[in-house]
Amino acid sequence: SQKIEQxxxxxxxxxxxxxxxxxxxxxYSPAYLQWYRQDPGRxxxxxxxxxxxxKEKRKERLKVTFDTTLKQSLFHITxxxxxxxxxxxxxxxxxxxxxxxxxxxxxxxxxxx
Amino acid sequence: AAGVIQSPRHLIKEKRETATLKCYPIPRHDTVYWYxxxxxxxxxxxxxxxxxxxxxxxxxxxxxxxxxxSDYHSELNMSxxxxxxxxxxxCASSPGRDRLPIMYFGPGTRLTVT
Numbered sequence: 161s162q163k164i165e166q167x168x169x170x171x172x173x174x175x176x177x178x179x180x181x182x183x184x185x186x187x188y189s190p191a192y193l194q195w196y197r198q199d200p201g202r203x204x205x206x207x208x209x210x211x212x213x214x215k216e217k218r219k220e221r222l223k224v225t226f227d228t229t230l231k232q233s234l235f236h237i238t239x240x241x242x243x244x245x246x247x248x249x250x251x252x253x254x255x256x257x258x259x260x261x262x263x264x265x266x267x268x269x270x271x272x273x
Numbered sequence: 274a275a276g277v278i279q280s281p282r283h284l285i286k287e288k289r290e291t292a293t294l295k296c297y298p299i300p301r302h303d304t305v306y307w308y309x310x311x312x313x314x315x316x317x318x319x320x321x322x323x324x325x326x327x328x329x330x331x332x333x334x335x336x337x338x339x340x341x342x343s344d345y346h347s348e349l350n351m352s353x354x355x356x357x358x359x360x361x362x363x364c365a366s367s368p369g370r371d372r373l374p375i376m377y378f379g380p381g382t383r384l385t386v387t
Contacts, residue, residue: 263315
């Protein structure tokens, strides 16, 4: 069955450093991979989408890579700030082709000042 | 810009009661999704509607039902509530199948079953 794995352990880094989060998937051949941010008690917020034929995507301090051979995506936040502290979810479209997303369990990032 | 609206934001029910959650998608978005998120869990897909027709079904209990109305708002009906139904329920909308499959989530309804 389709499976998405993210590092369930919280990531603690110092302000100004680069945070790198990992998303691995199995039994998928996704056309897109997405990253969402979720703050406690709030709905996920879309950050970036990367297509299968794109190696890298950038948006301000965010960078996403997508390796379809390794079946892995890396999500980077450069010059991290305490306001970046949140849970980051990796998501792939389900196999039913109805647009629904399957989410990973998320990685919680804590940026310390 | 308009966002997805959910109501109520908080709901407390007792076991075996019924609950109705409402969702108002972003205007001109033709697809609505419902997700359930337990504490410390990832959002789990329940059900979706495309142009007012059910388009996909996930791990939704038979006690739950949902529909999308002519004005595109959707309701999730939950009966015979159990303690395990306590969770955050999110509605999300998407702009359409000819656009990128990005989901816009509402603020969620926190359901507590006692």
